[in-house]
Amino acid sequence: MEIAVFSAKPYDRDYLDAANAAHGHRLKYFEVPLDGETVGLAAGHGAVCIFVNDNADAAVLEALGHGGTKLVALRCTGFNNVDLNAARDLGIKVVRVVDYSPNSVAEHAVALLMAINRKIHRAYNRTRDFNFSLDGLMGFDLCGKTVAVIGTGKIGRVFGKIMLGFGCDVIGYDTFPSPQFEAMGARYAMPGEISVSADVISLHCPLTPDTYHIIDADALSRAKRGALLINTSRGGLIDTEAVINALRSGQLGGLAIDVYEQEAGVFFRDLSGTIITDDMLQRLVTFPNVILTGHQAFLTREAVTTICETTLQSVTDFESGKPLANEINAG
Numbered sequence: 001m002e003i004a005v006f007s008a009k010p011y012d013r014d015y016l017d018a019a020n021a022a023h024g025h026r027l028k029y030f031e032v033p034l035d036g037e038t039v040g041l042a043a044g045h046g047a048v049c050i051f052v053n054d055n056a057d058a059a060v061l062e063a064l065g066h067g068g069t070k071l072v073a074l075r076c077t078g079f080n081n082v083d084l085n086a087a088r089d090l091g092i093k094v095v096r097v098v099d100y101s102p103n104s105v106a107e108h109a110v111a112l113l114m115a116i117n118r119k120i121h122r123a124y125n126r127t128r129d130f131n132f133s134l135d136g137l138m139g140f141d142l143c144g145k146t147v148a149v150i151g152t153g154k155i156g157r158v159f160g161k162i163m164l165g166f167g168c169d170v171i172g173y174d175t176f177p178s179p180q181f182e183a184m185g186a187r188y189a190m191p192g193e194i195s196v197s198a199d200v201i202s203l204h205c206p207l208t209p210d211t212y213h214i215i216d217a218d219a220l221s222r223a224k225r226g227a228l229l230i231n232t233s234r235g236g237l238i239d240t241e242a243v244i245n246a247l248r249s250g251q252l253g254g255l256a257i258d259v260y261e262q263e264a265g266v267f268f269r270d271l272s273g274t275i276i277t278d279d280m281l282q283r284l285v286t287f288p289n290v291i292l293t294g295h296q297a298f299l300t301r302e303a304v305t306t307i308c309e310t311t312l313q314s315v316t317d318f319e320s321g322k323p324l325a326n327e328i329n330a331g
């Protein structure tokens with residue numbers, strides 16, 4: 001099948017080309033994201049392959065349909081950037097990668113937590129300048145602390161399991177509790193208990209209308225003073241302005257994020273040397289107790305291999321009329 005791959009980076013090409021040896025699709029790579037201005041590039045391609053910050057809203061999907069696209073293949077898990085109702089009405093199928101290495105994201109969340117707690121980012125910068133002072137680098141033992149996992153799905157459970165290994169009391173909140181979460185030694189708690197007792201809160205739920213700004217000024221005011229907040233899920237889970245205020249007042253002890261609400265157009269690009277016009281992003285990076293990575297939690301060899309193989313298998317299944325194991329349907 002002809003596949004238009006948007007937001008294509010060098011590693012996308014390498015891993016998709018390698019996976020395509022088993023499929024023989026014709027891949028056309030576009031560095032630009034899919035949006036209202038670029039959608040014309042997809043004309044004549046039966047499938048488009050998109051990533052987290054591509055925009056498949058109703059207007060874009062309509063243009064895709066006119067161009068002959070029948071399948072939108074997300075090479076990621078989250079699908080908040082696709083209008084599923086519009087896709088259904090247009091007869092365009094949507095697939096995603098439901099299950100790739102949850103370890104990749106969970107381990108990155110742990111890396112962020114360890115770095116923000118033990119100030120590794122600051123120590124790294126200091127020692128490169130032969131500054132071996134320890135002032136301001138005090139952290140806390142994770143062993144014995146309470147870690148809250150919001151969203152105890154595949155990634156949240158792996159994260160929780162690693163935290164149990166650190167000797168933490170792992171509590172969770174999920175609208176669909178999982179027996180596996182409790183079986184591994186964690187327990188569910190109500191939001192009230194989480195607020196009062198969590199030293200660390202890590203977000204692992206999808207971005208939906210229900211979870212939009214789940215961490216807002218109110219939630220932050222109820223949290224334990226000095227708690228650390230980790231977000232490797234989606235930027236829209238956090239009200240950034242409220243978080244900045246909580247960092248300023250010391251209510252929030254630290255923030256480590258791999259995702260940012262306004263990341264589209266900024267992340268996945270080298271903007272060094274340019275003026276960043278997003279004041280909130282500018283502000284965030286000035287805090288010594290904030291670490292930001294650019295949506296790289298998925299970026300391990302194992303995860304990207306699985307993502308590419310699964311994506312191309314979905315396209316092959318679609319082409320041969322087989323059931324689509326990873327199809328997303330409008331709710």
Ligand code: NAD
Nearest residue numbers: 077078151152153154155174175176205206232233297298
């Ligand atoms: P999953 O579907 O296995 O788990 C998500 C869990 O969140 C489910 O158990 C669900 O019931 C729960 N949930 C839904 N609404 C909730 C709510 N209102 N409150 C609490 N819990 C709620 O998904 P997953 O594979 O674990 O992925 C989780 C998220 O991680 C994805 O949605 C995606 O946004 C993000 N992600 C980020 C990266 C990255 O590179 N940073 C990579 C992959 C996934």
